[in-house]
Amino acid sequence: MKEKDMKCTTRSSEYIIRRPWLTARKDVVVHPDGRVQPEYYVLEYPDFINVIAITTDGRVIMEQQWRQAVGEVSLEIPAGVVEKGESPLQAAKRELAEETGFTGGTWEQLLVTTPNSSTATNHCYTFVARGVEQTTTQHLDATEDLRYFFVTEGELFSMLKDGRIHQAMMVAPLWKYFHNHNKD
Incomplete structure (x- = not known):
């Protein structure tokens, strides 16, 4: 499978918390085959x-x-x-x-x-x-x-x-x- 065929898309994002040391969001992710993952949690941290x-x-x-x-x-x-x-x-x-x-x-x-x-x-x-x-x-x-x-x-x-x-x-x-x- 080619890398581009594995790429998911983000339908929407909602921030749950935004603090200096904790930023978390909930994404709705669509997989290449059309499956929807309604809750994908992402933690945003600085490098x-x-x-x-x-x-x-x-x-x-x-x-x-x-x-x-x-x-x-x-x-x-x-x-x-x-x-x-x-x-x-x-x-x-x-x-x-x-x-x-x-x-x-x-x-x-x-x-x-x-x-x-x-x-x-x-x-x-x-x-x-x-x-x-x-x-x-x-x-x-x-x-x-x-x-x-x-x-x-x-x-x-x-x-x-x-x-x-x-x-x-x-x-x-x-x-x-x-x-x-x-x-x-």
């Missing part, structure tokens, strides 16, 4: 970014913070939302500086993923920043409470292999990073 940040002395910056939805302290790489008018790279640099005080270095995009393409509208851009240095202090949002710390690449790989990192949009790029790193 977000992740950063695999490596300091000038080769340490990787990690963070830990409470995640209410899953009820645990989560081990993560620096991450955040792409604000209106920002490119993903600008957002990544801003978020790393705000969350850790580290800036500079050389940056490359590693991966673009869709966090949940069946229900969410956003993309996640992951960057690798090599040679970052601490040039300022943390500037956290009022609702943020995170701690950053450093690990070696070996320690990070062990954390990944042992399943201590749970956030899927961080697990995927970390596996890609280590896959690419081992090929060099």
Whole structure:
């Protein structure tokens, strides 16, 4: 079946809720064969970014913070939302500086993923920043409470292999990073 033959159309959309961190709509979807799906729920989220940040002395910056939805302290790489008018790279640099005080270095995009393409509208851009240095202090949002710390690449790989990192949009790029790193 050709891709164009699989495309559905949206007959109508109705917003259920519009809040800064939760926008949900109900679409009426028509399938190519004419079947109508009267309730298809879509969550509209902004794009977000992740950063695999490596300091000038080769340490990787990690963070830990409470995640209410899953009820645990989560081990993560620096991450955040792409604000209106920002490119993903600008957002990544801003978020790393705000969350850790580290800036500079050389940056490359590693991966673009869709966090949940069946229900969410956003993309996640992951960057690798090599040679970052601490040039300022943390500037956290009022609702943020995170701690950053450093690990070696070996320690990070062990954390990944042992399943201590749970956030899927961080697990995927970390596996890609280590896959690419081992090929060099």
